[in-house]
Amino acid sequence: MSTKQLYNAALRRAIVQDVRVTKQLPRPISAFTCLRNRSIHTYRPAAFRAGQRRPFTASARRRLATADDTFNPADIERESDQVDVCIVGGGPAGLSAAIRLKQLANEAGNEDFRVLLLEKAGELGDHIVSGNVIEPSALRELLPDWNDESNPNRFEHITPATKDKMRFLTSKYSLPIPTPPQMNNHGNYIISLNQFTKWLGERAEEIGVEIYPGFAASEVLYNADGSVKGVATNDLGISRSGKPKDSFERGMEFHARVTLLAEGCHGSLTKQVIKKFDLRRDSQPQTYGLGIKEVWEIDPAKFQKGLVVHSMGYPLPTDTYGGGWMYHFGDNMVSIGLVVGLDYPNPWLAPYGEFQKMKQHPMYKEYLEGGKCISYGARTLNEGGFQSIPKCAFPGGALIGDTAGFLNVPKIKGTHTAMRSGMLAAEAAYTALDGAKDDDSSVFLYDYEDKLRESSIWTELKEVRNMRPSFHNPLGLWGGIMYSGLEAYVFKGKVPWTIKHSGTDHGATKLASECKKIEYPKPDGKISFDILTSVSRTGTNHEEDQPCHLVVEDWDKHAAMEWPKYKGVENRFCPAGVYEYVEDETKDIGVRFQINSQNCVHCKTCDIKVPDQDITWTTPQGGEGPKYVMT
């Protein structure tokens, strides 16, 4: 039997035998999640292909049906694995870093150099949401034959961007406005980043990167000298009340001389590391936008392959930054979405409701009518740009990609900068480790910080640094558009000043009593949809009986603090209907706060926007969350 046949047979066995499928599951549990609950290294295809071995003992799973109330999971020692570089997050940044590291090691004949990548999604790409129009500069450098006809493994799912349109929308009309130079997509490609990530993962596995999907890194580990020692994954099989269940499995530790955090926008471990090492000491706070997206299959008669449309204005109010997009790609597919700056002041505003309104605008509706929505997703993105880049290296590791904040806001592009930062960190890490083979002291990637400053990432982010913060001016949207026009066509970033952001996104939220209430129209079920229908299109699943991964210390205290001031802002900012205030006469304020964590699509908005900062997004059990398609 070939390796592939062996793997497939094992996979089928694992799926047939799996007993952990709970009755809430709306879809078959991910193959890798099944495998994870068994002795995974037996079945991993990468491990076979790359001839690697996962050196864990076979006792990872411990059944504790008889455990008494005094049992403390922390008393069980975690198994650990020592690798050269551990990467947290299998998006474009993490995978590019992994590929570059193995390229360098393999070129030097150092095939034993171990690069391990942990991904919380059940399969690579499952948690990725993006536009996406990709600028292929970094990709070309990393994998020069990525799209060569002669390459049997080339990435085929690309649509060259052929036409850019920029529109200003009023409630009824769409007015053409000039496409700023940075929005010109000539030479770029429309892709599904979720598909691209899967492909990139295969390229990484081919050259020996050890990829473990379904592993959520939940804790940063430190050496005695304070440097980062690696990460640990969370315990599985803990009940909602915190007690170990029959399926209990202790988390694992991954130790490395270098740990690269590639968690994407607002990473949960990154948040801890930034605080621990005070990485924001010389930068401004990060600011964010929430992107909400759908993928549609539209009437072929309306399809214009390669068309890239961006819009400003309607439906967003003038005190709210953001804009819409529509990309025509593949065969009759359309990616449509809206980004809403999370510094919006009005707590009555619901980004989800705004997106549903946007689709009803004649310019968008015309394309969607007669089509079918096949996918939905939501994810935050960084908007702080140059001013908000923290220190990216820390003792024992570095931040790469969106978790560091390299997205170019006016371009709405971060894939190429994420990939490039991963490659730069990889080069710095390989050189540092190669030069310190016989030295056990902690590694600091000074080189990475230097290379970032010399790179195109720095140049392009510096050039556009004043555009986003220019929207904080007494003229709001109009002032921002005028100033951005001057920057794009005249100043080109060469002015001596740098405009500051006005503060944090959560701090920008006004009291409900100070703002106009917004009523959203009922969805028509054809173009606009209710939130639960949309969530059902994400394939999201979380086992219900586990500690709530959206950590609010005291739900009643939270409600008593937030409800009187913001009247349920959490319910409106969450694009997955996770938070609710339910009428309850037994409560002094007349409502009870409720968290439906099973619906969470891991967008991180709550952690960013909740006004009093008392919701912390943590990783649920590995392999859970959305299972996005084509996002």
Ligand SMILES: Cc1cc2nc3c(=O)[nH]c(=O)nc-3n(C[C@H](O)[C@H](O)[C@H](O)COP(=O)(O)OP(=O)(O)OC[C@H]3O[C@@H](n4cnc5c(N)ncnc54)[C@H](O)[C@@H]3O)c2cc1C
């Ligand atoms: C709505 C929207 C539209 C966009 N449009 C474009 C566009 O058109 N063009 C463009 O170039 N860019 C676009 N971007 C930006 C682009 O998607 C990002 O810049 C890019 O995805 C960043 O790559 P990354 O690897 O840093 O992070 P991500 O792509 O977010 O990947 C991070 C990965 O890490 C995993 N992870 C996170 N935490 C953990 C953990 N603790 N343990 C294990 N795994 C973890 C996640 O599940 C995820 O798979 C858009 C972004 C959004 C949200």
Ligand code: SF4
């Ligand atoms: S609970 Fe938070 S992270 Fe989850 S979908 Fe809602 S806002 Fe996003």
